[in-house]
Amino acid sequence: MYDLTGFQRDLLYVVAGLDDPHGLAIKDELEQYYESEIHHGRLYPNLDTLVEKGLIDKGERDQRTNYYTVTRRGRREIQARREWELDYVDLE
Template sequence: MSLFELTAFQRDLLFIIAMVDEPSGQELKDQFEEETTATVNRGNIYPNLNTLTERGFINKESRDCRTNCYSLTQQGRSCLHQRHKWEQEHLAGAQQTV
């Protein structure tokens, strides 16, 4: 599974999970809204987290009886690194034309 097959929202969630230590869904929602100033519907975040879990990008573990926390898998970390490399290559080309 490639990072390019995910939605922009799902990719952004991966980046936020990478920068926060085992965040809950609510913590991810809050961080996403703080970073982007966009409002995230709670009904949107959990299905996307489930998709990322099912596709092997993140792990979901129970923090307590009511709260799950999320962390990147090796596949998730690898895909973020690939995306970063891809962006750097494209940005380098863009800087040469400016």
């Protein structure tokens, strides 16, 4: 996960957290978080990067809609990142 940008990490977390992660749902979640528009030219290439790195899988729901799921490796990376963060930030 160390080689991901912050945006790519956020994408991975959103995919992991959504019940039905498809492009527009992911885009909507990130736009709420960032409070600005996320352009397709930023979203989809970064999703493709996560696919290439083996952190998410991409499937086709229909000819216009892709869906995304976090891989086992992606979940391990999220868990490792959370453990690393807890070494530095303890909010209790």
